[in-house]
Amino acid sequence: MTGEIFVFGLFATLAVVAAGGVLVSRNSVYAAMNLVAAFFFLAGIYVLLVAHLIAFMQILVYAGAVMVLFLFVIMLLSIGDEHLVKERTKAMQLVGVLGAVGLAAVLGTAITEAGERTAEMPALPATFGTVKAVGNVLFTDYLLPFEATSLLLLVAIVGAVVVAKERI
Amino acid sequence: MVPLTWYLYLGAILFTIGLAGVLLKRNALIVMMSVELMLNAANLTFLAFARQFGNVSGHAVAFFVIAVAAAEASVGLAIIIAIYRTRGGINVDEVRALRE
Numbered sequence: 719m720t721g722e723i724f725v726f727g728l729f730a731t732l733a734v735v736a737a738g739g740v741l742v743s744r745n746s747v748y749a750a751m752n753l754v755a756a757f758f759f760l761a762g763i764y765v766l767l768v769a770h771l772i773a774f775m776q777i778l779v780y781a782g783a784v785m786v787l788f789l790f791v792i793m794l795l796s797i798g799d800e801h802l803v804k805e806r807t808k809a810m811q812l813v814g815v816l817g818a819v820g821l822a823a824v825l826g827t828a829i830t831e832a833g834e835r836t837a838e839m840p841a842l843p844a845t846f847g848t849v850k851a852v853g854n855v856l857f858t859d860y861l862l863p864f865e866a867t868s869l870l871l872l873v874a875i876v877g878a879v880v881v882a883k884e885r886i
Numbered sequence: 887m888v889p890l891t892w893y894l895y896l897g898a899i900l901f902t903i904g905l906a907g908v909l910l911k912r913n914a915l916i917v918m919m920s921v922e923l924m925l926n927a928a929n930l931t932f933l934a935f936a937r938q939f940g941n942v943s944g945h946a947v948a949f950f951v952i953a954v955a956a957a958e959a960s961v962g963l964a965i966i967i968a969i970y971r972t973r974g975g976i977n978v979d980e981v982r983a984l985r986e
Contacts, residue, residue: 771945783956818902836891863946
């Protein structure tokens with residue numbers, strides 16, 4: 719049991735550090751690399767939550783496909799004039815920090831209050847989180863959203879081509 | 887056993903970091919990365935509750951969130967490329983006109 723807590727602490731700390739790295743890094747490539755690291759550590763947390771399929775898809779789709787897309791765009795734009803990008807005005811930064819701190823305070827109190835009423839996590843059936851169990855739910859209860867997702871991806875493909883191409 | 891609230895706190899921290907990135911950064915690419923971070927924090931919360939209640943529906947929703955994030959990234963990056971082509975920069979503060 720202490721092993722689980724140790725693994726959680728390790729992955730959670732590293733994920734937060736990597737997410738903070740996205741925020742503080744000046745170079746877009748460094749930010750993207752930090753984000754890949756954060757996705758990997760989050761996949762570890764997902765495994766801890768017995769979500770093996772989602773953890774696998776996280777690495778495959780996010781750390782694989784989406785981040786390669788990001789890196790392609792970073793290379794394509796070749797923004798070397800990072801120092802030319804002025805920081806936001808002080809007032810805007812202050813408002814941003816206030817918004818983030820306010821959200822953190824609200825979420826923190828809500829979770830603390832909800833935590834007093836939650837029970838210990840129950841034992842799970844051995845099939846929980848497997849491809850079979852998730853697929854079963856996906857193709858019965860969530861069939862319509864699943865089909866809508868395929869339509870959404872088609873629209874996204876066409877939209878990306880139309881927006882990014884100079885002349886159709 | 888790691889309690890549910892720890893996962894929720896982790897999700898809240900990651901969501902706040904993502905929100906701070908959206909509010910504070912001016913590079914449109916980093917803003918989009920922060921949005922991805924926020925989506926991941928929401929996913930973590932879904933999976934934590936799925937584990938707590940032993941309900942696989944949370945995994946199905948996380949699956950949809952990943953698909954929507956992929957679509958969002960592709961269209962968003964296409965828009966960033968189009969903005970870069972017409973304006974020569976991707977500073978989100980300078981992109982304020984609906985039509986010019």
